Amino acid sequence: MAYLQAESLRREFPPAVVALADATLEIELGESVAICGRSGSGKSTLLALLGLLDAPSGGSCRIDGVATEQLRRRQRAEFRRTHIGFVFQSFHLIPHLTATENVIVALDTRGTRRSQQRRRAVAELERVGLADRLNSLPVTMSGGEQQRVAIARAVATAPPILLCDEPTGNLDSTTAHDVLEILLTATTATAVVIVTHEEAVASRCDRTVWVNDGVLTETRAE
């Protein structure tokens, strides 16, 4: 059984909008999957369901053997804490915290011992090449630097699943290439899902899933 297994996953919004229809998808640990599609096609809805940020209207989503669609709101939060990391298009760093503190937030939430939090946060930031920006506030950092902090935050807790929503969408091509390189090399034992509309990004992933009007119309092995 795949580590992440979505079957006939469905999301409807009242009165009759079907944002995602019967999506079936399997992802293994160590595999990277690109989810492509036009704006409004249902990519983000799929990501929200896989990331347990939203609950499906129908179907099932098993992660690590757990039927997550049956989890309550609080249980979903617990599950996210232990199984899922996020990287967003707009970085979404906490603006009044430094780079190190932003990473510590994730480690603290995960329950990492306080004596180890700073050391591990610094190690993650050094791994993404931000050794000289440890005490910088997000507002003083470039887009590429902010996204690297976001990656460090997401991978610091070593989640089995990493969900990325347009991680290079706000970056220039050179920076985007560097960030993607860091993202994929930092997550060798992780199931990585990248929502993107960029062919260049999708081509770097093991597989690409296309979403069209809420339907997974094509799965193509690269």
Add this chain to the structure above:
Amino acid sequence: MVVVDAWRAVARRWHRNLLMVMAVMVSAGTAISLIAFIHSAAYRTATTLTALSAGSITATLPAVTWQTADEELLAAVRQFPQVTSAGTMTLPGDGGSSSVTIHSTRSTTTARAGVAVVTPGGIDARKARLTAGTLPGAADVTQPTSALVGRRLARELGIGDPRGAVVEVNGVPIGVAGILADSDEGSILSTSLLVEPALATRLGVLPPSRSVLINVTPGTAEQLANDLAAALHPRAPEEVGMSIAPSPRTLQDKLAAESATWVTVITAVLGAVSAFTIVTTMQVAIQERRREIGIRRAIGTRASRIALQFCCEAMVTGGAASAFGAALGAISISLWGALAGWEIVMPPYVLLIPLAGLLIGGLSGLVPALLATKIDPAELLRTT
């Protein structure tokens, strides 16, 4: 960790919390200034009143005691070391004496006034002072022909200089020995003719009871009252009425207690204003920080932890701002006191103001904090 996070958020977002901090500071500062002012005013009033009637007792004796001379009457009283001064001071209102018509022969002015029956000891005990002339002479004791006039009555009668001044009371000519000023220009003593018991007898205005003013060491009046009554009228001490002026401490406590309701109301209003400002600012902060809350929710932070963080932020702000405001208020009122010559009295409970700020902050932050937990982390996927 949550307190550190809260402090970090408050300190680094200080400009966003400025209105809230100012409102709490002003409230705390105003509250402490107001409390200190009211207690200081009570202390000052009590001290002033005490200075006027510090440990004073007014003994009301039956009419039979008029036959006894002041010195003889008070000899037994003065044996008490706590007695500092004493003497007869029967004011027009005390013994039921009626008013008389007084005619000034110099200015041909006529006025009606009460007659106070006093002795030099009584004048001394009252702490009244002569502004002109002298006390009636010793010769007056056997053949009383002179009296004192209260300052306000003297003005009414056109008597500025008592030398040679004569007034007629009930057709009896009486020389004006001096003009007496009481501490209060509007007091009954200032508008009275002051005569000694012998002259009152001669004029037929002797009151049916005799009041004796006795000053004692502050704080001893209560315990001395019965002994003094027995000393003044050994044959029937139960016929002696003893009226004791309140002690300074009692007076201060009473004045402070009477103002306590207002202090409570005003402090409550200031607390409500602070709470309202905190609620409003925290709600705005939560709207501004939806993304941050969404991030925390997305990485799995418990809703209770997020609520606790916002509650802590409100508490930290409320506590710190009220402590700072209270300190500024205390310094301001102390400076004002030094300039105005007031002794500033601050009750110990003002130390609780920062604690109250902490509590108000926590309670006010509760509702916004709970609202924060309702934010949907999926918003992060829809915002750029």
